[in-house]
Amino acid sequence: MAIGEVDWTPFCLSGKLAIMTTAILLILAAPLAYFLTFSRFRAKFLCSAAINLPLVLPPTVLGFYLLIVMKPDGFIGSIWGWFSNASLLFSFSGILFASLIYSLPFAVTPMQTAFAKIDIRHIESAKVLGLSSTAAFFRVVLPNSLNGIFAAAILIFVHTLGEFGVILMVGGSIPGRTKVSSIAIYEAVEALRYKEAGIMSLALLLICYVVLITINLLNRKNGYGT
């Protein structure tokens, strides 16, 4: 079987999902990491543990709860249905939402680490010089933690690329909509299309390998915030 005979739609879908998840999570996670690092809120550790739950929970547990809230009559599913008149389950938006939750710790943790390494005196000086907390965040904290943010982006990207269980549970396997590359490989194996599964697996393996090499190279460089 030639490479041309493999259906690459699942890969495009995985890529699209990974890029969108990365973009949205970076925006959502930055303030969250900022809060977790610098806030004096006492129950902060509870929030931190909750955010890290997807890291340790079996994907089936997360998938089950997502299924419940994303059902057409579920909490989020009904709100979504009210706005878009469509089902959130088994749609691309649905797996995107699931990916956001699933990869959240991979976004928050590296940023939190990077933020924590910033000398607090920089931030204090900024405030003394008249910057608000928000301005200090954008002008002092973010520029000094670019490596952490980049690490977060890469982690979210590969983690989303490799997602399987959660997407299978809330997305089913609808071709062109929720059938991502990992599910396509699973189905190819089940249908004994080993060559196709082999080509797709190799592609995924190479992508992940290149990404990990990139992380290593970045870590070796002595940049800001690491």
Add this chain to the structure above:
Amino acid sequence: MVKNDAFKGKHRFSIFAVGLMLLFPAGLFAAERLTVGVAANFILPFKALAQTFGRKHSIPVEATFTSSGNLYGQIINGAPYDLFLSADRERPEKLFQNRLAEKPFVYARGKIVLWGLNKDLYSTDKWEKALMLPSLKKISIANPDTTPYGFATMKALQTIGQWPVVQNRLIFAQTIAQSFQYAHIGSVDAGFCAYSSIFTDEGNRGRHLLIYHAPDIIQAACILKRTKIHNRAEAFAEFLISPEAERIKQTYGYR
């Protein structure tokens, strides 16, 4: 300085706006392709059928193959299928009663076989004798809760009084297709599979014994009421029971 701040604010806002735009569903485009949920025993004939139908009517057909039970659960939760091809009659009938589907119709009758690459399987013609072979240490079976084929297999094993006895040798697969995959790759010594599995190059290489204690698996399909392309779904449903489709199904061992 003030100007600079304003620019930055705008910039931030635009990033946010792009993020929001990305959130909106990509599936808002008019669906013209038929999306069909198909029971995993029917993978091979379905691909041939979809190709023939697609050529004739120039309507692309896409399918999701998994267990009937899984598809049923997805449909109840709003999965966007136009048609549902189950491996039993009960599930389409239930959807019909719950007003989620139109009246079901039978599209295929399948059989179950015990299949394996194990040489000892050639020593007998009867599956219940093959079951006693000491070299069959692990046997795969499709999950009886979610697959009609697995359920029928369980019933057949109960009929011959072997269900409690074979328990510790059974490996449960998610679908009947996976049961065949386990047997084919050799992770089990034999597997309960769909008769259609032997109509492949891989299936041809092994030995199959008909499970004649299990009645024919009567498979029903239904058009789902949520379909937005009812005409096309109906055209496919009609094609599914046409003489042309019957010939294709027969080449995979369905009646």
